[in-house]
Amino acid sequence: MYKTIRWIHGQLALALALAVLMYAVSGWFIEYGRLFFPQTPTVNETHNVAELSASAALEDEGAARRAAFAIRDALDLPGRLVEIRAQAPGWVARFASASQRTRVAWSPGRPEVRLEIRPASFGPSLTTLHRVHGASGGPAYFLFAVVVDLVGVAMILYAITGVILWWKLKRKKRLGLSLLAASSAFTLGWIAVLAWGP
Amino acid sequence: MKRRLLDLHLYLGLLCAPYLVVYGVSAISFNHDWVTTPWTSEWEASATGNSSATDAEQADEVQRALGLWGFIPAKSVARDEASRLSFVVNRPGRSYRVSWSAQQSSARIEETHRGVVDVLRGLHGLRRMNGAPLSVAWGLYSELSVWVMIFAVATGIYLYSSRGDWIGWSLLGGGSAVFAALAVAVW
Structure with missing residues (x-):
């Protein structure tokens, strides 16, 4: 069981490494890219x-x-x-x-x-690539949409399999449990406040 | 060295695991345009504003007076024939259409709820919200998670390299090549 989960976590991460890296870097560019990349004239x-x-x-x-x-x-x-x-x-x-x-x-x-x-120059193009979604527009867009879905599913699986792997690997769990509890409470708290709060 | 990297990979991963789930679900929802059926409610409240300020400044002031979280799209700020100021406030999971009368110091608010999926979509990359100073904490968590993702990819490949087999390297090479080709195709 442990080996299977480790295999899924590892192979999925390797197969989608470049895609995940692109989404992480371009996500950062969405916030800070304008500091580095001037607007190109129309x-x-x-x-x-x-x-x-x-x-x-x-x-x-x-x-x-x-x-x-x-x-x-x-x-x-x-x-x-x-x-x-x-x-x-x-x-x-x-x-x-x-x-x-x-x-x-x-x-x-x-x-x-x-x-x-x-x-658009490289940075803004990367941020637009980050936002490409939906399957319409031809075979390339359809396949890209499949990759977007795969990355979405992979993110969820990285989290689940990562938690299982940590649980199996570490005998002392206090630090891990504290981090997981704090981040889960923080995230669920924000979701609850925004969905049902004032 | 490897042991420390693995520990960092594990513990930073645990810290950002909930964000990864939010990110994953919202990415799929963007890709498929998941939309929940919205429902609206209406209410009124008193709110005063500075009548010598511009419409945009007044809208900000009324938003603060009403205690609404979110952003006002500049295009939504307008005046009707009765000189009521109207504007929209958007936040994850909800939007408010505000119609404010300076003479009566009162506002009518049409509140539209869009459900949990819209909250997750709104949290995807949210850095801050006007009227909610604590939302900066979510922004910092987003920022941290981005760096952890980059770190996790790098350390994951490094940790794999010591015991890697041909399947993993083929997946890394093949997956990267396919993604690069698709990115070029939609570039």
Whole structure:
């Protein structure tokens, strides 16, 4: 039993070591990254996309969505579609990857596309990677979402198997019990206060 | 040396184990957009504010007077035609929509509860909350847990290295390669 739990704890930690490290470092960057990484300026561009000459009327969201994907493919924009909405005189779509957010605006029946590109340097890109979730957006995003789930489950298992391993390894348990009791009481206390408190 | 590292790995792990559970559950909930059905209640309370201050400053003052914890999104601060100041206060698990009248020195509060899952989502990375000075303690615990995670990964690999077999090294190499490839794909 002990060997099985040690095996699960160890192998799971090794398989997800880089992912856990990325989440820890980028979590720290979310709080302090702005101290190290200045904001990158926004770039505005205008392009002609021939596929748009027969694009959607304002009320046709399905066709607008197809037009947005045609623009993405024609201009090789990175990321997945995170928003699309009608905004007179045309449509606005947003594509987001970890390293770039792009606002795309176009009018039905016209080939011009206006881009507002917000590239990000390494630190902010890492913090965006930290926030990537959900399976929509293609196979890469689906697989990334699977990894996010695995990391989530692994975190819970690290805690449970870690406690069991400590219990089996240490004959003197006072210090460990004190730490575990204090941190559990602190965490459960915060959850209870925020959920049911004033 | 190894014994001391193992002890540190174990005891720091015990200290941060509850945070790991919060982190794990909330990460899965973000990934699947778990949303619980909210329920609301309404109440009124008296609250005075400084009428010469800006709307944002008044909102802060009314929040303090009402004893509400959380953050006021700047975009939520507005005045209606009857000159009532309205704003939203968000905190893990709950939000408040406040409508305050300076003349009557009273506020109407619509309180929306979002349940325990939303509390866990809110605690994921929470550093502090306005109106709740003790929330800094949770921020420090989050900070400590981040460093412990980095330490645990490093010491875990080091401790494994003395008795490592090919399965573990393959998992470390393969898992890292797969994750790096996926990160590049969504970069």
